[in-house]
Amino acid sequence: MSGHAVRVLLVDDFLPWREYVRTLIAERKDLSIEAEASDGLEAIEKIKEAHPELVLLDMGLPKLNGIEVLKQALVISPSIRIIVLTQENSADFVQEAVRLGAMGYVNKTDARTELLRAIDSVLQGRRFATGIVDDKGEGG
DSSP: OOSSOEEEEEEOSOHHHHHHHHHHHHTOTTEEEEEEESSHHHHHHHHHHHOOSEEEEOSSOSSSOHHHHHHHHHHHOTTOEEEEEESOOOHHHHHHHHHHTOOEEEEGGGHHHHHHHHHHHHHTTOEEETTEEETTOOOO
């Protein structure tokens, strides 16, 4: 991305997990975690305040679940890129998140090896699911 760090919002209710993701992203000068949220309502507020370009979104959130955050985030900021970063791994769930507008999906168990690849793919306009990259940017 040209000249500036991509503004990232990290949304997860488990602080040690957010700290771990921060360490993964800290290696990259082109990414900057501008805000964090520990529940769905806080996530919506941070999207309004921080104007992130990329959201790393857990689905199992208190107060407002990840699916609702996903829907509202895209209404607030239609150009926002969202990667679902969760333990949920059913194909139906992944398809629903993509249908609603998520550009990427990474299972937490694969984050160490897949998260940065997912971020790169999504920022280049391609969809990404753990282990699968769609080079056409098409969902399915």
